[in-house]
Amino acid sequence: MSEPTITRAEVRRCIDNRGPGLRFPPAVERAFETYRRRHQARVTLATIGPTLLIYNLFLIVDFLLLPQTFLIALVAHLLVVTPAILLAGWLVRREPGLILRESLTATIPLAMVAQILFVYALNSGPSADQYQFLVLPVLIYACVNQRLDFRFAAATTALIVAAYLAVLLPHANTVATQLVGLTIMPCVAYLGIAASYRMEWDTRYAFLRRLQDRLKREEAELAARHDPLTGLANRYALERRIESLQTGLHGSDLSVAALMIDVDHFKAFNDHHGHPEGDACLQRIAGALYARLRNDSDLAVRIGGEEFLVLLHGAGLADAVRISERIRRAVEGFGIRHAERHDHDVVTVSIGAMAGSLARFRVDQLIDGADSALYAAKDAGRNRVWPPFDDADANAPGRTRHAPA
Numbered sequence: 001m002s003e004p005t006i007t008r009a010e011v012r013r014c015i016d017n018r019g020p021g022l023r024f025p026p027a028v029e030r031a032f033e034t035y036r037r038r039h040q041a042r043v044t045l046a047t048i049g050p051t052l053l054i055y056n057l058f059l060i061v062d063f064l065l066l067p068q069t070f071l072i073a074l075v076a077h078l079l080v081v082t083p084a085i086l087l088a089g090w091l092v093r094r095e096p097g098l099i100l101r102e103s104l105t106a107t108i109p110l111a112m113v114a115q116i117l118f119v120y121a122l123n124s125g126p127s128a129d130q131y132q133f134l135v136l137p138v139l140i141y142a143c144v145n146q147r148l149d150f151r152f153a154a155a156t157t158a159l160i161v162a163a164y165l166a167v168l169l170p171h172a173n174t175v176a177t178q179l180v181g182l183t184i185m186p187c188v189a190y191l192g193i194a195a196s197y198r199m200e201w202d203t204r205y206a207f208l209r210r211l212q213d214r215l216k217r218e219e220a221e222l223a224a225r226h227d228p229l230t231g232l233a234n235r236y237a238l239e240r241r242i243e244s245l246q247t248g249l250h251g252s253d254l255s256v257a258a259l260m261i262d263v264d265h266f267k268a269f270n271d272h273h274g275h276p277e278g279d280a281c282l283q284r285i286a287g288a289l290y291a292r293l294r295n296d297s298d299l300a301v302r303i304g305g306e307e308f309l310v311l312l313h314g315a316g317l318a319d320a321v322r323i324s325e326r327i328r329r330a331v332e333g334f335g336i337r338h339a340e341r342h343d344h345d346v347v348t349v350s351i352g353a354m355a356g357s358l359a360r361f362r363v364d365q366l367i368d369g370a371d372s373a374l375y376a377a378k379d380a381g382r383n384r385v386w387p388p389f390d391d392a393d394a395n396a397p398g399r400t401r402h403a404p405a
């Protein structure tokens, strides 16, 4: 399942408005659940060994207090409850959804309590009345160690208390035992639930803080890699991409195309129409470039000023020229008026293309080639792609071509 998209402002609001309530707004709650699903599986895995060890050490209590039912307790421990705990742990490890996961996790203390009350019900006398107190550590384990969702911790506690009282009250040997049970159990239940609530609140708060830090880091990274005016990648991102292509795919058959794009007579446009109009024009051109990217491997970069670069994976020269031509036509088709031009009355771009396999070229060579081709396009009269489509097509089988000097 993909992680839900959350903004930093949403998280900030959750932190600022944090009251005693536990639940977040739906999108943040889903993100929390995604985090908790993994976390809970880890907690269960980490605690299942010690849990089984401590629980089975309870057999010493059986042996000392209720030797007459020790064999029954042994069978219940080793053949019923232990396998049930292992099964629940194995299922939780598979990271099921909230309800199944929490129910399975809650099964562990519930199975233990069922075993303790079952053995208690088989016995009578003062030793049995001491034995039933084993339910108390199990209750604390359910509320504290298991890190159950608070609602499930509360429900599990209610079930344990109800089962405990249902067995204790008719079965206890003395009124004193009944009264002690009636007093201690609700107190321990309250302490357990309060601890569970506090821990869940803290866990959720820590989650919000971590999420906020992560979103901050991601935003900073995004800002470091993107040009703020057009939203395209910047030079820094380009250098990272060149590095990764050079190290990851160097020598491979992958053909990479570089398109160098420059706005024609942009100084005159700026001078006449003003900088804000110039900015808006650059944004529209950036949009046209972005629209031509086919997947995450392709990259559109604002190199600086009114110059852009597009890197296309798996494209030969014929593809590069075809795509360049589409970009050129799209920009011309915007019909952005350019009052200072004599040759054209709208904004146009010139594009130089170069393509080649990484077995023959380094990426910076392809970019240099596209740059040289751009100069050729400018020299040939602007508002054109270099090499011209026919030339590129003639070279298509080899899918590479050296740019003009």
Ligand SMILES: Nc1nc2c(ncn2[C@@H]2O[C@H](COP(=O)(O)OP(=O)(O)OP(=O)(O)O)[C@@H](O)[C@H]2O)c(=O)[nH]1
Binding pocket: 229, 262, 263, 264, 265, 266, 267, 268, 270, 274, 275, 276, 277, 278, 279, 282, 304, 305, 306, 378
């Ligand atoms: N509005 C705006 N203008 C910019 C930005 N960055 C650079 N420019 C302008 O882009 C213009 C580039 O002009 P030149 O490099 O002379 O090129 P040109 O006028 O397009 O001429 P040719 O490329 O030869 O067609 C300059 O006027 C810069 O001020 C920007 O972020 N916004």
